[in-house]
Amino acid sequence: MASKTRTRASLTDESSLKTGAQIVVDTLIEQGVDTMFCYPGGVVLPLFDKLYDAPIRFINPRHEQGGCHMADAYARASGKVGVVLVTSGPGACNLVTGLATAMMDSVPIVALTGQVRTELIGNDAFQEADTTGITRPVTKYNCIVKRVEDLARTIREAFYIASTGRPGPVLIDIPVDVEVNKCSADIPGEMNLPGYKIRSKGNARQISVAAAAINRSEKPVLYVGGGVISANASEEIRLLAKKAHLPVTTTLLGLGSFDQRKPESLDMLGMHGSAYANYAVQECDLLIAIGARFDDRVTGKVKTFASGAKIIHIDIDPASISKNVHVDIPVVGDAKAILVELTKEAEFRERKSWFEKIAEWKKKYPFSYDRKATAVKPQYVIEELCRQTKSEAIVTTGVGQNQMWAAQFYRFIKPRQLISSGGLGTMGFGLPAAIGAQVAKPDATVIDIDGDHSFNMTMTELATAVQYNLPIKVCILDNGYMGMVRQWQELFYNKRYSNSSLINPDYATVAQAIGAVGITVDKKADVSKAIEQMLAEKKPCVVDFRITREENVWPMVAAGKSLNEMDGLDILESMA
Numbered sequence: 001m002a003s004k005t006r007t008r009a010s011l012t013d014e015s016s017l018k019t020g021a022q023i024v025v026d027t028l029i030e031q032g033v034d035t036m037f038c039y040p041g042g043v044v045l046p047l048f049d050k051l052y053d054a055p056i057r058f059i060n061p062r063h064e065q066g067g068c069h070m071a072d073a074y075a076r077a078s079g080k081v082g083v084v085l086v087t088s089g090p091g092a093c094n095l096v097t098g099l100a101t102a103m104m105d106s107v108p109i110v111a112l113t114g115q116v117r118t119e120l121i122g123n124d125a126f127q128e129a130d131t132t133g134i135t136r137p138v139t140k141y142n143c144i145v146k147r148v149e150d151l152a153r154t155i156r157e158a159f160y161i162a163s164t165g166r167p168g169p170v171l172i173d174i175p176v177d178v179e180v181n182k183c184s185a186d187i188p189g190e191m192n193l194p195g196y197k198i199r200s201k202g203n204a205r206q207i208s209v210a211a212a213a214i215n216r217s218e219k220p221v222l223y224v225g226g227g228v229i230s231a232n233a234s235e236e237i238r239l240l241a242k243k244a245h246l247p248v249t250t251t252l253l254g255l256g257s258f259d260q261r262k263p264e265s266l267d268m269l270g271m272h273g274s275a276y277a278n279y280a281v282q283e284c285d286l287l288i289a290i291g292a293r294f295d296d297r298v299t300g301k302v303k304t305f306a307s308g309a310k311i312i313h314i315d316i317d318p319a320s321i322s323k324n325v326h327v328d329i330p331v332v333g334d335a336k337a338i339l340v341e342l343t344k345e346a347e348f349r350e351r352k353s354w355f356e357k358i359a360e361w362k363k364k365y366p367f368s369y370d371r372k373a374t375a376v377k378p379q380y381v382i383e384e385l386c387r388q389t390k391s392e393a394i395v396t397t398g399v400g401q402n403q404m405w406a407a408q409f410y411r412f413i414k415p416r417q418l419i420s421s422g423g424l425g426t427m428g429f430g431l432p433a434a435i436g437a438q439v440a441k442p443d444a445t446v447i448d449i450d451g452d453h454s455f456n457m458t459m460t461e462l463a464t465a466v467q468y469n470l471p472i473k474v475c476i477l478d479n480g481y482m483g484m485v486r487q488w489q490e491l492f493y494n495k496r497y498s499n500s501s502l503i504n505p506d507y508a509t510v511a512q513a514i515g516a517v518g519i520t521v522d523k524k525a526d527v528s529k530a531i532e533q534m535l536a537e538k539k540p541c542v543v544d545f546r547i548t549r550e551e552n553v554w555p556m557v558a559a560g561k562s563l564n565e566m567d568g569l570d571i572l573e574s575m576a
């Protein structure tokens, strides 16, 4: 193929020819790309050379995994497609965790990987890896482009597939000879995706059936997932909840889709969700799931999940209907469009006794902790962060207790405000995610609420934040443990803390060595001032909060238990 292309090229006027690298850059610009997260290597140098003069901002991470998480958070914060470009072999392999993270949370990314020359593919060439093979299960779609003539079309298709329907990461593998080969600049490269169909409008009859069920219901609950945020349908959720008078619970990824300060908010549901959300779901007569996928961390024991309820499921992805939990009224399509139609048919109902019951649960079992303690409590740190940022910050998280406390104690009021790895639960996501979010939203206050061991995984990216003058704030809830692992060992393994505590560096010193600001806090009395200082800093700032080491996250639905079988309610009640 390559020699044919060259023959044709030599017969054509040179000025009407473009290299593959130029086509890639031109098509990226046409797709509206103005920022990319890129790490170089031999087989992407033709692309790097063309990008050198392009009106596209380069952010160079310290590790490709970091770059992929940055592109992911850039997409989550902005609603645009995140773009990452890396080299073949080790570069591409380092993307896997980032792609899987984006795949599980339905985040639109276009990943471009360099590949060895087409004639070397399959030869165990230097830095060759079967990138499309390795990444197939962690991408929505991937392919290798072997002809320069196919580049523009494939890149357009990649952006379209990544950002439409249920969004997700798309990877395009480009051999280096395809980057340097030339073809006519006149090739139109129109998309050709006959098998890719998206149902955007929901079925009108199903919507009417759903509306009638809502209007009949005495004890409804709206269960909102991250799909509502991807669909930019948070305002439509507010309107439906108001018009039909519905209590609203969200998943971890749905936080921010409904203002948590509103009385109808039940906060997050699930394993570490609120007691009032979990009880309400278990006792409701109608569960209206929107852009959510009945993840096991949400349902607990599936058999007993919302067992007295009829279930409506509104989702763009037909494959997720009745996948985990049987659904009575499915509506497939775009959440925003469906919500508009549904709200037209919804009627107001008082539901006095239902809301009274919810208010009782809320009063009895609020998220709480020992407020009188003089030591640094993680929950207090987060409440103070929320107070000082007036609930307006963009929050990223690590994984573990830190993530759950962030979800429980920060009050999210708008969409795209919490950026967290929900589905894959990727430790190390928080710091690069904060960088990606800050790049997307330069004027926002971006705070990574992290765990010490999560931070350990990708802390090298602090240098990226320093290099690009990104004033991110990192709050390490430093318990000196893999706290969530320790909590499970305490509860289910007889307190045998097998390998869940490793030596940590002094984070303030590390931060300073990298060129960031570093602060250590080990007294409750210093928390507020440290946060003030952190928020005022123009440089990246790391605050090491030495928190009480053996704090637990409550409530907790242990694995295999029903959602209403929560541990720790007595603790919450006593501290309410």
Ligand SMILES: Cc1ncc(C[n+]2csc(CCOP(=O)(O)OP(=O)(O)O)c2C)c(N)n1
Pocket (backbone or CB within 6 Å): 398, 399, 400, 401, 402, 403, 425, 426, 427, 428, 450, 451, 452, 453, 454, 455, 477, 479, 481, 482, 483, 484, 485
């Ligand atoms: C990459 C990765 N490896 C392992 C795990 C399993 N895991 C879940 S939470 C956790 C401990 C997290 O520790 P830390 O970041 O200190 O958070 P904490 O729970 O203490 O707040 C581990 C090891 C994971 N989620 N991700």
Ligand SMILES: [Mg+2]
Pocket (backbone or CB within 6 Å): 451, 452, 453, 477, 478, 479, 480, 481, 482, 483
């Ligand atoms: Mg920890």
